[in-house]
Amino acid sequence: xxxxxxxxxxxxxxxxxxxxxxSKLEQLDQVxxxxxxxxxxxxxxxxxxxxxxAANPNADLLIRFEIVDELYNEYRSFVxxxxxxxxxxxxxxxxxxxxPRKIGxxxxxxxxxxxxxxxxxxxxxxxxxxxISDLDDDTKLDYYALMARVLYDISDFNRDPYYSKRYVTxxxxxxxxxxxxxxxxxxxxxxxKGLHNLRVERTDEAVNYLSKxxxxxxxxxxxxxxxxxxxxSFLHLKLGDTTQAINLLAEACISDIKSAIKExxxxxxxxxxxxxxxxxxxxxxxxxHSMDDANFYGAKQRKSEVGAILPIIASARxxxxxxxxxxxxxxxxxxxxxxxxxxxxxxxxxxxxxxLRRKDRVIQDKNLHLSETNNNLVEAxxxxxxxxxxxxxxxxxxxxxxxxFKRSVDQKLIQKKYEDIRFVMSKIDLKKEREELYYSxxxxxxxxxxxxxxxxxxxxxxxxxxxxxxxxxxxxxLRIFALIRMGISDSDKMAKILGYSVNTIYxxxxxxxxxxIIPNEEFEKRIMEIQAS
Numbered sequence: 361x362x363x364x365x366x367x368x369x370x371x372x373x374x375x376x377x378x379x380x381x382x383s384k385l386e387q388l389d390q391v392x393x394x395x396x397x398x399x400x401x402x403x404x405x406x407x408x409x410x411x412x413x414a415a416n417p418n419a420d421l422l423i424r425f426e427i428v429d430e431l432y433n434e435y436r437s438f439v440x441x442x443x444x445x446x447x448x449x450x451x452x453x454x455x456x457x458x459x460p461r462k463i464g465x466x467x468x469x470x471x472x473x474x475x476x477x478x479x480x481x482x483x484x485x486x487x488x489x490x491x492i493s494d495l496d497d498d499t500k501l502d503y504y505a506l507m508a509r510v511l512y513d514i515s516d517f518n519r520d521p522y523y524s525k526r527y528v529t530x531x532x533x534x535x536x537x538x539x540x541x542x543x544x545x546x547x548x549x550x551x552x553k554g555l556h557n558l559r560v561e562r563t564d565e566a567v568n569y570l571s572k573x574x575x576x577x578x579x580x581x582x583x584x585x586x587x588x589x590x591x592x593s594f595l596h597l598k599l600g601d602t603t604q605a606i607n608l609l610a611e612a613c614i615s616d617i618k619s620a621i622k623e624x625x626x627x628x629x630x631x632x633x634x635x636x637x638x639x640x641x642x643x644x645x646x647x648x649h650s651m652d653d654a655n656f657y658g659a660k661q662r663k664s665e666v667g668a669i670l671p672i673i674a675s676a677r678x679x680x681x682x683x684x685x686x687x688x689x690x691x692x693x694x695x696x697x698x699x700x701x702x703x704x705x706x707x708x709x710x711x712x713x714x715x716l717r718r719k720d721r722v723i724q725d726k727n728l729h730l731s732e733t734n735n736n737l738v739e740a741x742x743x744x745x746x747x748x749x750x751x752x753x754x755x756x757x758x759x760x761x762x763x764x765f766k767r768s769v770d771q772k773l774i775q776k777k778y779e780d781i782r783f784v785m786s787k788i789d790l791k792k793e794r795e796e797l798y799y800s801x802x803x804x805x806x807x808x809x810x811x812x813x814x815x816x817x818x819x820x821x822x823x824x825x826x827x828x829x830x831x832x833x834x835x836x837x838l839r840i841f842a843l844i845r846m847g848i849s850d851s852d853k854m855a856k857i858l859g860y861s862v863n864t865i866y867x868x869x870x871x872x873x874x875x876x877i878i879p880n881e882e883f884e885k886r887i888m889e890i891q892a893s
Contacts, residue, residue: 429450437621440658450465471506476623532556535556593605606634609627613630622653623662628647809891812842813828813834840865845890
């Protein structure tokens with residue numbers, strides 16, 4: 361075939377791909393224009409459910425459970441705080457019904473919500489209390505899929521060569537459990553198979569499974585289709601097919617918008633991909649929509665993901681706008697010989713300059729806000745990493761102690777040394793154990809906030825400042841306000857952690873605040889302003 365013909369065919373294929381890509385993005389723009397109407401429909405449905413719940417305060421527990429479950433499902437990918445609230449209400453109602461299946465179901469839903477917010481520890485804490493044997497088949501399948509997802513996600517978050525590999529191995533087992541329970545060609549079977557093959561880098565097999573799902577679009581919900589399209593786009597990007605990746609991400613975004621889904625990463629990925637293609641304006645438009653969705657949903661994890669990309673795109677857009685401004689200025693200088701046109705272009709340039717300055721100020725304000733948000737997220741992530749490690753370390757130590765104790769008792773029981781067992785039991789010093797727990801907490805906390813005691817003392821007169829013993833890291837008063845700085849403000853929780861009554865906690869707090877040179881209503885706010893190192 362002549363070389364000219366080959367070049368023409370290559371040009372034609374490129375042009376067709378670009379045309380298809382533009383068409384999908386145009387469809388997305390049209391759907392975005394009606395974004396508020398889809399949200400309004402979602403809110404209308406939620407309001408009707410709330411009225412139904414309010415109208416049935418004394419209804420049968422199962423009816424109230426059903427209504428709260430519907431409300432939770434409307435909120436689970438829409439507003440984080442509300443989803444969390446209704447998941448907790450589901451748990452309360454499930455315990456009232458005393459139905460183990462409903463208890464397991466409700467806890468699984470709470471686990472999904474905390475995972476969507478990037479709260480790995482809380483997700484594990486919740487899911488580890490679920491008795492799998494009590495679950496019905498549908499909930500069991502959801503549970504296995506959720507466990508696989510949280511293990512994959514913590515592996516990506518951790519990025520430790522040793523632990524990440526272990527997390528992936530555990531996740532693969534849950535995938536196997538879930539797929540063994542699923543019907544062949546069902547959504548769960550095909551998607552989880554595709555996800556597993558993606559993780560083990562069998563890209564072609566993953567594409568085959570997910571492509572089968574895409575061919576079953578009529579049988580999928582909008583959100584299922586969006587998840588499938590978004591995952592498949594990542595695979596096509598790995599294979600070098602950027603056009604298909606963009607088309608799939610655009611389709612995923614369209615499905616999410618029509619379902620009023622706010623907990624999504626498809627539009628963030630689309631903005632990032634367009635930015636890498638040099639399509640700055642489109643990328644900037646979509647990343648702002650993504651940030652709006654993240655703020656609406658309200659989870660820090662989602663805001664952090666978008667916040668990592670938005671300043672980069674915004675900066676590129678500033679450079680793009682600056683280039684445009686320089687070009688316009690060059691044209692205005694070139695046309696100074698024509699008096700009327702010179703005046704026209706000068707006015708146009710002046711107006712454009714003012715408009716750009718306003719946009720610059722808006723972007724600078726957003727960047728400042730994002731910088732503050734990112735600083736808070738960095739601190740929160742640091743605290744979470746420290747205490748996650750502390751949590752696993754201290755639990756492993758206690759398990760080791762229990763194992764040693766069990767072996768000792770077993771041996772003495774075999775030898776019928778009952779008095780020795782009594783002696784071993786008498787050596788258990790719960791007070792010492794609690795003091796060691798406090799010491800570990802104090803040590804980790806002061807690692808994060810080394811200036812805490814010094815700053816805390818600055819809130820008091822010299823004679824009222826805390827003086828610690830030689831081997832003391834924190835005392836009870838400092839420990840109460842250390843817990844507040846960690847975000848634990850509920851007095852009931854503090855009482856349980858510190859082994860005091862709620863009244864004692866209140867008494868300590870009031871006594872400390874009464875001595876402070878800072879007004880009582882501002883004291884805890886100043887505590888929260890103490891920065892981590």
